[in-house]
Amino acid sequence: MTTRRVNLNTESVDNYLKAIFAIGGQEEERVTSNALAERLGVAPASITNMLQKLAASSPPLVEYERHRGVRLSAAGRRRALEVLRHHRLLETFLYEVLEYPLEEVHDEAERLEHFISERFEERIAAKLGHPKFDPHGHCIPEMDGRMPKQVSRPLTDIEQDGKFLVDSVSDQDPLLLKQLKAHGITPGARLQVTSLSQEEFVLRAGNNSRALRLSRTLAGAVRIRSAD
Structure with a gap:
């Protein structure tokens, strides 16, 4: 196999490595091409082409097997974490x-x-x-x-009402983030979920006595941990 060198400083390479890390998590699960295509907004054929280049670079930045997905190599993980720190x-x-x-x-x-x-x-x-x-x-x-490792879970994963702390909020959608901030839902805020359904979550944030109704989409941008 011919070894192809990939410029470690290119924005495209950095974005691929960050996306693989974000989707695979710290458990380094394999990531599908479809999941990468959705996150990066890139055609599946382009995803496959780039993953092949990253796997063939020296040193390899990913471990890639067609139909089995991709995960970061040691070198790829180091680079992803460096860019994430920046x-x-x-x-x-x-x-x-x-x-x-x-x-x-x-x-x-x-x-x-x-x-x-x-x-x-x-x-x-x-x-x-x-x-x-x-x-x-x-x-x-x-x-x-x-x-x-942050021990938290999506708000959408809870199965009953209760008191929680906001661990983090997604940074992927500025509009959702602006809506959450307007509701007082920011990292460290206390939430009291009073009811939930397939469509929405009813809760109070912080000292606000007014009940909020969050759609499942908005709730999906919030990760929480127990308030106990």
């Missing part, structure tokens, strides 16, 4: 220092994450006091690639 530090800097609205920091960080130097990354981290979480509640990887 992204989440940038989000935190934009939010806390430059006072960007929460729903805008993800897209801005997406544009910047590929181009900052390691020295610049270190200066941002020091300026922020070496934060552990970004504004959405997601863990920021350490410089050595370590990242604690």
Whole structure:
């Protein structure tokens, strides 16, 4: 087999590695081409072509078998976590220092994450006091690639009412994020779910006495943990 070199600094490669990590999770489950195509908005044929290149690069960035899906190699995981660290530090800097609205920091960080130097990354981290979480509640990887596992579950997974804490909110859809923020549903907020159905969740957020009705789509953007 001919070894093909893939430029580790290209935005496209970084986006593929991040997407595989996001879908596969820290358990590193295999990710299907269809799942990648949906997340990246790319045609399945293009997905297959890129995965073949990433698998044939030196060193290989993924382990890919047609019809069995893909997962990151050790080198691919290191690169994915490095870019993820850049992204989440940038989000935190934009939010806390430059006072960007929460729903805008993800897209801005997406544009910047590929181009900052390691020295610049270190200066941002020091300026922020070496934060552990970004504004959405997601863990920021350490410089050595370590990242604690967050024990949380989607709000849509609960089967009965109760009290919960918001662990994190999805950064993938600015409109949903803006709606959640307007309802007071942000990382660390307390939720009291009073009823749930296939269509919606009825709850109160924080000290707000007014009941909120969240669609399943909106609830799906929220991860929670027990308030006990």
